[in-house]
Amino acid sequence: MPRPLPRARLRSTAAVFTTLTALTATSLVTGPSVAGPFSAAPCALERTDAHHSEGLDTWNAAYPRPTRALDAVMIFLSFPDSAPLTTPAELTADHFPATSRYFAQASYGRFALRPHPLRHWIRMPRPSTAYAIQRDWTASHRAAYLRDALASADGQVDFSRYDVVYFVADPHAPGVDSDATKVVNLEAPLRADGADIRRVVTVFENHPPDRLVLAHETGHVFDLPDLYHRPTDGKGDWDTHVGDWDLMGSQFGRAPDLFGWHKWKLGWLEERQVVCVPGGEPTRLTLESLSAGPDVPVTGAAGAPVFGSGRGTKLAVVRTGPDSVLAFEARGAVGNDRSACRQGVLVYRVRSGAESGGGPVQVIDAHPRTEACWENSVYPALADAPVDVGERFTVPGENVRVEVEGRTPSGAWTVKISPLR
Numbered sequence: 001m002p003r004p005l006p007r008a009r010l011r012s013t014a015a016v017f018t019t020l021t022a023l024t025a026t027s028l029v030t031g032p033s034v035a036g037p038f039s040a041a042p043c044a045l046e047r048t049d050a051h052h053s054e055g056l057d058t059w060n061a062a063y064p065r066p067t068r069a070l071d072a073v074m075i076f077l078s079f080p081d082s083a084p085l086t087t088p089a090e091l092t093a094d095h096f097p098a099t100s101r102y103f104a105q106a107s108y109g110r111f112a113l114r115p116h117p118l119r120h121w122i123r124m125p126r127p128s129t130a131y132a133i134q135r136d137w138t139a140s141h142r143a144a145y146l147r148d149a150l151a152s153a154d155g156q157v158d159f160s161r162y163d164v165v166y167f168v169a170d171p172h173a174p175g176v177d178s179d180a181t182k183v184v185n186l187e188a189p190l191r192a193d194g195a196d197i198r199r200v201v202t203v204f205e206n207h208p209p210d211r212l213v214l215a216h217e218t219g220h221v222f223d224l225p226d227l228y229h230r231p232t233d234g235k236g237d238w239d240t241h242v243g244d245w246d247l248m249g250s251q252f253g254r255a256p257d258l259f260g261w262h263k264w265k266l267g268w269l270e271e272r273q274v275v276c277v278p279g280g281e282p283t284r285l286t287l288e289s290l291s292a293g294p295d296v297p298v299t300g301a302a303g304a305p306v307f308g309s310g311r312g313t314k315l316a317v318v319r320t321g322p323d324s325v326l327a328f329e330a331r332g333a334v335g336n337d338r339s340a341c342r343q344g345v346l347v348y349r350v351r352s353g354a355e356s357g358g359g360p361v362q363v364i365d366a367h368p369r370t371e372a373c374w375e376n377s378v379y380p381a382l383a384d385a386p387v388d389v390g391e392r393f394t395v396p397g398e399n400v401r402v403e404v405e406g407r408t409p410s411g412a413w414t415v416k417i418s419p420l421r
Contacts, residue, residue, distance in 0.1 A: 040264075040271045040275065040276045040317070041271070041276070042276050042319060043274070043318070043319050043325055044264075045057065045323060045325060045352035046352060047060065047352065048353045050352070050353055050354060050355045050358075050360075051355050051356045052220070052223055052225035052355070052356040052360075053352050053360075054225065054265070054350050054351065054360045056261075056264060056265040060223050062198060063221065063222055063223040064163045064221065064222065065222065065266065065267055066267070067110060067266070067267040069111070069112040069114055070113055070114065070163040070164060071114050071161060071162050072113060072114065072116065072166060073157060073161075073164070073165055073166065074088075074115060074116065074118060074166045074168055075118055075122060075149070075165070075166065075168065076091060076118055076120070076122065076170070077121070077122055077123075077124050077167055077168065077170065078173070079127055079169075079170060079173045079175070080123070080124070080125075080126070080127050081127035081174060082128060082170055082174060084121055084170045084172065085172045086170075088119055088121065089119065091168055091171070091207060094209050095209065095214040096115045096117070099113060099212070099215045099218065100113045102215045102336060105291070106257055106258050106263065106268070106291075107266070107268045108268060108293040110268050111268065113164075113218065116161075116162065118156070118157070124149065124152055125148055125151075125152065126148065127175065128175030128176055129175035130144075130175070131144060131145045133145070133169075133176055133204060134177045134180055135177065135179045137180060142184060145202070146184065146186075146190065147190075150190055150192055150197070154192050158193050159197060160194050160195040165201065166200075166201045166203055166214070167200055167201070167202050167203065168205075169202070169203065171204070171205060172207075177204055178209075180204045181202065181203050181205055181217060182201075182202060183200070183201050183202075183217050183220040184199060184200050185198070185199045199221060201214070201217045201218065201220075201221065203217075210251050211251055211252060212251040212256060216247050216248060216251045223265075224248050224258075224262055225355070225356030225357065225360050225361075226248060226249075226357040227241055227246055227249035227359075228241065228248075229241050229359065230357060238250070240382075241359050241361065241362050241363070242361055242363045242382070243363055243377065243378060243383060244340070244341065244378050244379065244382065244383055245259070245331070245363055245385070246361070248262070249378075252378050253378055254337075254340055254373065254377055254378075254383070255331055255336075255337040255339065255340035255341070256336055256337070257290060257291045257331075257337045259290075259327070259348065260314050260315035260327060261315065261317075261327050261348075261350050263290075263314070263315075269315060270311075273312065273314045274313075274316075274317060275315070275317070276318075276319070277316055277417050278419075279318075281418075282416055282417065282418035282419075283316075283417050283418075284405075284414070284416045285313055285316060285414075285415055285417070286313060286408060286412045286415070287312075287313055287315075287316065287328070287345065287412060288312035288314055288330065288412045288413075289330045289331065289332035289334055289411060290315075290329045290330060290332075291332065291334045291336050291337045291338075292334055292335065293335065312412060314329060316415070318398075318400055318417065320349075320398055320400075323353045324351050324352075325349070325350050326348070326349060326350075326364075327348050328346070328347055328417060329345070330346075330415075331345075331386055332411070341372050341373035341377055341383040342372055342385070343388070344366075344388040344389070344391075345387045345402060345404050346363065346385060346386045347363070347364045347386075347387065347393070347402060348361055348362060348363045348364060349361065349364065363382050364385070364395055364396070365381065365382055365385045366384075366385055366386060366387045366391070366393040367384045370384055371383060371384065387403075387404050389405075389406055389413075390406075391403070391404055394420075400418070401417070401420060402415060403416045403417075403418075
């Protein structure tokens with residue numbers, strides 16, 4: 001669902017640290033085990049009944065899993081009360097190839113989203129104003145829109161050929177609300193061409209649209225939750241949970257690559273790329289930048305670009321409860337994160353029992369007294385959240401410490417994680 005565009009605000013830059021203390025970049029603490037044969041399975045939270053649960057021990061078969069090429073049809077809907085001012089080709093270019101490119105990079109090439117846009121408008125039977133389109137749509141108006149859209153398109157589209165359906169409304173029609181874009185999940189699926197349609201992406205974007213908005217909505221098609229906090233009065237910050245750090249938090253984020261937890265859930269990380277840190281003893285490991293892959297260079301220790309394998313360790317996890325973990329991943333200014341405000345090891349909590357929009361993921365700020373990139377971050381308070389080289393951070397309330405000891409010649413991050421007694 002589209003998000004309000006963040007506004008620039010004046011930010012404090014006071015450098016007061018509480019849980020963060022400086023280390024020299026070359027300091028080492030002897031004794032920790034080196035991550036190797038640890039199984040990731042003990043840290044795989046169980047999927048719950050929560051909408052878009054962050055549990056990943058099993059896959060919800062009601063959703064297509066993006067571990068293969070998936071085909072998406074784009075259907076362009078016009079209305080009797082408005083003549084379109086754009087063409088389907090122009091609206092397609094608003095979203096593709098950017099959306100496919102985003103997923104190709106996020107999945108390390110393991111997933112391809114193949115768009116199949118129609119080249120013409122399909123006329124809806126009623127004026128745009130008849131559907132009362134808005135962000136919090138009534139069920140009756142939404143159902144009427146979907147029924148009319150499906151009936152109008154069915155003679156020209158073989159829905160059995162597609163895994164994802166985008167209904168794109170004429171952005172200049174008077175009844176179209178650009179704040180209403182969302183995924184509609186259907187308890188009783190629609191039926192067309194012998195296929196059950198269980199969810200539809202209804203697109204009501206301006207032209208040009210919000211950046212990466214279609215990628216965000218497509219994430220819901222793959223069972224990913226909203227990570228933003230929606231204020232009850234509609235005012236205030238939406239981005240207090242994860243800031244810039246995941247597309248499902250904000251399509252405007254400076255570092256919108258999906259969290260490593262989401263990549264594990266979607267099947268883009270192999271189990272050997274996830275380390276479940278055992279309790280009771282420190283563990284030293286090397287984390288490859290999350291966005292780095294075979295075709296995405298990172299900056300090595302000598303300052304030169306280096307192409308990583310994309311197959312190294314991407315995610316470290318500490319189990320903290322029956323339905324909760326702490327996750328650690330290295331975020332660098334590469335790939336989908338190329339505009340990241342700060343680099344380092346990002347720490348966040350995951351709760352499998354929390355609903356979409358209810359804070360299932362919360363980034364933990366390693367620099368709680370400072371902010372960064374206030375001019376274009378969606379939430380500057382979290383823009384400098386990662387732990388940088390030479391820093392030690394104890395996670396509040398969890399009794400777990402992370403130390404970032406340095407960088408390898410290939411640009412990976414050497415890290416020590418210590419569950420404290």
